[in-house]
Amino acid sequence: MFSEKYKDLYLSTTQAKLKEMADVLLLLEKNPKNQEYLKTLFISLHAMKGSAATMGYKGTIVYLHQVESVIQAMINGTLPVGKDNLDLIFRACDTLQANLQNINHHSQELDFQTFIAELEKILKSPVKIKKTDKTVSKQEPVDLVAPHENTEMIVAAKQLDKIQNILDDLLVNIMGIKGAAVKSGQSQILSSTMTADTLANNLRRELERMRIVPLEQVFSNLPYLVRSIAHDERKNVNLVIEHNNISLDKSILDELVEIIVQLIKNSVVHGIKSKPSAGQILLSANIESDELVVTVSDNGRGIDWSKVLALAVNKRVISVEESRKIKLSDIPSLLFHTGMSSKKNMDIHAGRGVGLSVVKDRLKKLNGQVEVVSALNKGTKFILHLPLPLSIFRSIAWQVGDWPMAIPLSYVERVIKLPEVKDVSNDKYFVYNKKKIKLLNLRSILPLDIKAPAKYILFLNIQKNIFALPISSNIKESELVMKKNPSIMKLLPKFRGLAISSSGKVNLILDINNLL
Amino acid sequence: MPVKKQQFITFKIAGQILAAPLNKDSQFFSCEYLLPLPINNKYLAGISYLNGQLVTILRTDKFFGLNWKMPSNPQCLHFSYREDFYGLAVDQGLDTISVTQIFQEKSRNIFNKYIKINKQKVYIVDVEKIFSELKIYV
Numbered sequence: 001m002f003s004e005k006y007k008d009l010y011l012s013t014t015q016a017k018l019k020e021m022a023d024v025l026l027l028l029e030k031n032p033k034n035q036e037y038l039k040t041l042f043i044s045l046h047a048m049k050g051s052a053a054t055m056g057y058k059g060t061i062v063y064l065h066q067v068e069s070v071i072q073a074m075i076n077g078t079l080p081v082g083k084d085n086l087d088l089i090f091r092a093c094d095t096l097q098a099n100l101q102n103i104n105h106h107s108q109e110l111d112f113q114t115f116i117a118e119l120e121k122i123l124k125s126p127v128k129i130k131k132t133d134k135t136v137s138k139q140e141p142v143d144l145v146a147p148h149e150n151t152e153m154i155v156a157a158k159q160l161d162k163i164q165n166i167l168d169d170l171l172v173n174i175m176g177i178k179g180a181a182v183k184s185g186q187s188q189i190l191s192s193t194m195t196a197d198t199l200a201n202n203l204r205r206e207l208e209r210m211r212i213v214p215l216e217q218v219f220s221n222l223p224y225l226v227r228s229i230a231h232d233e234r235k236n237v238n239l240v241i242e243h244n245n246i247s248l249d250k251s252i253l254d255e256l257v258e259i260i261v262q263l264i265k266n267s268v269v270h271g272i273k274s275k276p277s278a279g280q281i282l283l284s285a286n287i288e289s290d291e292l293v294v295t296v297s298d299n300g301r302g303i304d305w306s307k308v309l310a311l312a313v314n315k316r317v318i319s320v321e322e323s324r325k326i327k328l329s330d331i332p333s334l335l336f337h338t339g340m341s342s343k344k345n346m347d348i349h350a351g352r353g354v355g356l357s358v359v360k361d362r363l364k365k366l367n368g369q370v371e372v373v374s375a376l377n378k379g380t381k382f383i384l385h386l387p388l389p390l391s392i393f394r395s396i397a398w399q400v401g402d403w404p405m406a407i408p409l410s411y412v413e414r415v416i417k418l419p420e421v422k423d424v425s426n427d428k429y430f431v432y433n434k435k436k437i438k439l440l441n442l443r444s445i446l447p448l449d450i451k452a453p454a455k456y457i458l459f460l461n462i463q464k465n466i467f468a469l470p471i472s473s474n475i476k477e478s479e480l481v482m483k484k485n486p487s488i489m490k491l492l493p494k495f496r497g498l499a500i501s502s503s504g505k506v507n508l509i510l511d512i513n514n515l516l
Numbered sequence: 517m518p519v520k521k522q523q524f525i526t527f528k529i530a531g532q533i534l535a536a537p538l539n540k541d542s543q544f545f546s547c548e549y550l551l552p553l554p555i556n557n558k559y560l561a562g563i564s565y566l567n568g569q570l571v572t573i574l575r576t577d578k579f580f581g582l583n584w585k586m587p588s589n590p591q592c593l594h595f596s597y598r599e600d601f602y603g604l605a606v607d608q609g610l611d612t613i614s615v616t617q618i619f620q621e622k623s624r625n626i627f628n629k630y631i632k633i634n635k636q637k638v639y640i641v642d643v644e645k646i647f648s649e650l651k652i653y654v
Binding site: 164166167168402403404445483484486487488490491492500503504505508 | 548549552554555557563564565571572598599601
């Protein structure tokens with residue numbers, strides 16, 4: 001093996017080539033007479049072979065060589081570009097994808113023997129070419145491995161993380177100097193620090209831009225996936241994508257796409273009916289307030305909620321007693337219960353349930369939420385709500401016991417200092433200007449009973465409603481740098497994450513939605 | 517026949533010397549500020565910030581059942597696991613050492629592997645065992 005050190009680079013470049021290959025295959029399927037598509041496929045395969053050779057993945061090289069031979073035969077007209085042969089290349093894409101997964105997780109190639117034998121069989125079998133088939137144009141075999149210009153460079157995400165960490169540290173230090181300059185009244189130092197601050201912020205924004213990927217790019221893999229599942233299910237499914245030119249951080253998109261794939265799989269397999277007319281899945285993404293809303297809807301058979309309820313009782317997710325008292329609006333949440341996610345659930349009329357607990361778990365990682373709207377024979381709509389990532393933000397910060405807390409200033413409508421400290425821990429409402437405002441309480445997210453009297457009240461604007469949050473300590477406005485959540489934060493799902501102050505202190509950022 | 521050498525970094529905690537496998541991220545640092553986490557988990561000391569990274573600080577003493585009072589600014593052994601950064605709270609960082617033999621003590625259930633330094637047993641911190649106890653990568 002050449003070196004494990006370059007594995008990440010190999011995986012990302014090959015992944016990009018595979019994506020290119022899948023896109024071209026979809027186009028070729030619609031227009032099998034287009035020789036340019038075949039040549040592009042050949043060039044992608046050749047590039048992948050070169051990368052595999054650099055890494056010393058011998059089995060992969062042999063397999064890619066065989067796939068190349070199949071494409072070459074199509075170009076030379078000795079193999080028709082028909083449905084069966086295109087399916088074979090689609091399967092080759094899947095095999096190469098599985099191979100990448102194996103290399104990624106186990107540092108080992110797949111055993112390609114069976115796959116190679118399948119390709120050899122196709123290449124050796126005598127094929128009758130229809131004379132009318134114009135794809136069989138007799139032409140000289142061309143040198144397909146033409147040099148191509150490439151002005152792009154692939155940088156490993158880990159490398160960007162390192163630069164971002166160094167930059168964050170620089171920003172925190174600049175913030176510290178700025179604070180000291182303000183305190184000591186040194187205007188010249190303050191002015192220089194402000195310039196340094198602007199430059200470092202610009203640099204961070206540019207770095208963030210490098211990590212941002214258009215949804216369009218990520219979603220473009222999905223038609224291939226839908227085609228593949230629909231083909232296996234013998235269904236006719238049309239996927240409509242509305243990405244609305246949204247771009248997001250790649251790390252978030254990677255998680256999001258897994259969720260979407262699961263929902264689309266469910267829609268194709270269980271939602272869409274087997275009938276000659278095409279079923280439709282609509283995938284749309286929109287920014288609303290400060291969240292990303294992704295909708296996956298289908299025009300399939302819909303969910304029979306009475307059967308979901310019966311299954312929940314049967315699976316002992318809820319008791320018979322609870323099932324009698326359950327509100328209609330609470331039934332959809334049963335779908336995401338782990339106990340409901342088993343293969344046996346596939347006989348629910350609408351067939352939902354499989355893998356949905358995984359969707360919920362993954363969304364949790366992104367601090368997201370999901371809602372389901374469905375009616376029998378009227379299709380199903382899954383609506384995902386994801387908070388947009390914070391980077392550098394102004395906040396209101398305070399202390400609760402040992403914990404420094406902060407909340408983005410964008411949520412804060414008003415701060416009032418109470419004329420005298422007041423215990424509101426048992427109150428449900430705070431009355432201000434003769435209006436009753438619902439009080440929030442940190443007791444629900446902290447492992448202690450907060451009984452300290454309130455000094456301040458923060459009025460928070462959450463989803464166009466005003467809530468009051470009592471604060472017992474002093475408060476300050478503070479600029480914070482949001483950091484990527486370490487895995488340990490999975491144990492603290494009620495917090496949005498962690499951010500660093502100018503003094504290098506770590507602050508817990510409240511997830512407002514969890515306070516409601 | 518060539519003998520494969522393995523490198524360890526050693527440290528002291530509660531009067532005992534322990535060893536951890538040496539990797540490219542191994543370094544000792546002083547934990548200037550520690551955010552305790554609002555969670556009941558005896559293995560977690562909190563979160564610290566080091567060179568732009570959030571570092572989750574772990575209670576080495578709790579994994580080894582040692583009687584130790586953690587100082588407010590403990591020394592920590594920095595290491596990375598998957599995509600996260602961790603620190604093992606210790607008393608004092610010691611030396612790196614190369615060994616050719618790892619021993620196993622059958623009477624111990626966990627952390628039962630050890631190396632010998634000056635004929636003394638030095639138990640090895642098994643990172644995989646730590647994360648199976650913490651259950652955050654399940």
